[in-house]
Amino acid sequence: MTIRDLIPILDAKVLCGEERLDEEVCTACGSDLMSDVLAFVKEKCVLITGLTNVHVMRTAEMLDIHCVIFARGKIPGDEILEEAKEIGIAVLATEHTNYTTCGLLYQAGIKGSASRTGA
């Protein structure tokens, strides 16, 4: 499954990062707490969040997160999208809530990336 395949599943809009849409999606993580994302994400993944500030993109950069999905209709400001473009992160937006977004992706076969074991 690629990032492009997520678009119809979530009725998502692509806000930036068209050039990354054919990248393979392995796992996903859903959280509004960047501290937890930093502590639990163990591999390249997709991040689902309702938090819209630039720190989401900076956290994503540190963790090699290649796609951020803003849920519950949140549209990030231009500053955030500029940051995403600079780093090279695909950004999608969906009207679904965090819970439903995660559920739809899980149903489509995408497993969680967060775990307590290993660094």
Next chain:
Amino acid sequence: MANNLFVDSYDVASGAFQTAGDASASIKRKLKQLGIDAVTLRRVAVASYEAELNLIIHSNGGNLIMEMSPEEVLLISKDVGPGIPDISKALEEGYSTASEEARDLGFGAGMGLPNMKRNADTFDIESQVGEGTTIKMGFTIKR
């Protein structure tokens, strides 16, 4: 330090949320250019970002220093106060004195120090109330 390939230092100001992550992003880019393996790179980037955020959120200002030798990356966070009264408590998962501002931005879960410790191969923290905190982290480079 003579045989170190690379030394880099960044000033990190207290409360500088707007530029949070700049130092760690520079460190990550430089290490990548220097050809470090992806797994070590990620460990350093995460620990560095946690240390940088702590300098911004909790300290009165400090420095983030990165030294790379052929064998390891050394990351040092050094600040000028206020110091940590109870280090063992600060190292517990979930313990946080983060401000409302930091929490609103998505931080303050009390996960930073434990996460640094988990990601680094060696972890050393020294703190003196009224003086400051120094954290040294070593990351062995995979060959």
